[in-house]
Amino acid sequence: MGSRLIKHFCLLFVLLSSTTVISEPLTHKQKSCLSCHTVNSRTAFRGPQIGGLPEAYIYQQLVDFKTGLRVGVDEQNVMAAVSQSMSEAQMKDIAEWAAGLETTAMFDHSKASDLPGFQVYETTCLDCHSSFMGRLITGSPNLESLSPDYLVRQLHLFRNGSRHFKSPTKHQTKMMKVVKDLSEVDFANLNAFIKSAMP
Ligand code: HEC
Ligand code: HEC
Numbered sequence: 507m508g509s510r511l512i513k514h515f516c517l518l519f520v521l522l523s524s525t526t527v528i529s530e531p532l533t534h535k536q537k538s539c540l541s542c543h544t545v546n547s548r549t550a551f552r553g554p555q556i557g558g559l560p561e562a563y564i565y566q567q568l569v570d571f572k573t574g575l576r577v578g579v580d581e582q583n584v585m586a587a588v589s590q591s592m593s594e595a596q597m598k599d600i601a602e603w604a605a606g607l608e609t610t611a612m613f614d615h616s617k618a619s620d621l622p623g624f625q626v627y628e629t630t631c632l633d634c635h636s637s638f639m640g641r642l643i644t645g646s647p648n649l650e651s652l653s654p655d656y657l658v659r660q661l662h663l664f665r666n667g668s669r670h671f672k673s674p675t676k677h678q679t680k681m682m683k684v685v686k687d688l689s690e691v692d693f694a695n696l697n698a699f700i701k702s703a704m705p
Pocket of ligand 2: 563
């Protein structure tokens with residue numbers, strides 16, 4: 507009788523331990539990402555928040571930084587150095603983890619709808635970036651967690667052709683085209699609107 511009771515206890519223990527999710531401690535690499543990629547980061551090379559970006563997008567950015575297709579606008583180009591030591595498998599793992607990080611909202615297009623640049627955003631960018639279906643179909647990242655300064659910097663890189671893609675998808679090609687085709691006035695208005703569209 508006693509030994510049956512012990513067996514039941516053992517079984518219960520095995521069941522419990524196999525269903526309890528034990529959160530893994532952060533690896534050295536993951537901690538290093540967080541030193542630059544949280545909203546509170548105070549480093550000189552502060553990067554954008556990366557949580558909430560699509561996993562495939564994060565992985566592709568790491569590959570592009572490593573191969574030099576994408577060059578950061580920070581003078582030190584820190585992401586080139588960060589990605590150099592990473593294998594493809596490590597990049598995939600870290601992209602899966604990073605996509606699940608929590609973020610704080612930093613851009614809300616509805617908050618500056620009285621500015622002329624809002625019209626530009628609404629007619630040119632909104633369908634791909636600010637609708638769930640649009641993002642799903644086009645693979646566009648959600649811009650909400652990206653800081654206005656970062657967004658504006660990236661737009662300049664797309665406009666002057668310094669952010670490259672190995673073999674651009676039709677949506678990436680369209681993205682580059684719409685940004686390049688904006689008149690000087692529309693581009694300036696768009697940037698002013700982004701800088702004011704804080705949540
Ligand atoms: C020393 C600071 C620093 C560290 C450490 C760092 N990053 Fe970055 N990261 C940056 C900066 C700065 C940028 C923005 C570059 C630019 O302006 O294009 C960036 C950009 C990125 C982007 C592009 C984001 C986007 O919206 O397109 C991804 C993805 C990224 N980093 C992932 C990582 C991961 C994963 C790690 C950890 C393995 C990491 N970073 C470590 C500073 C850092
Ligand atoms: C046809 C769909 C489409 C349109 C239209 C479009 N984009 Fe994009 N955008 C994308 C895709 C796809 C990417 C991801 C590029 C990559 O893979 O690096 C992107 C990337 C970006 C990025 C970089 C995000 C990051 O995390 O670094 C910014 C900023 C951006 N878009 C802003 C805009 C703005 C502002 C407009 C309007 C002028 C616009 N986009 C129009 C599809 C689009």
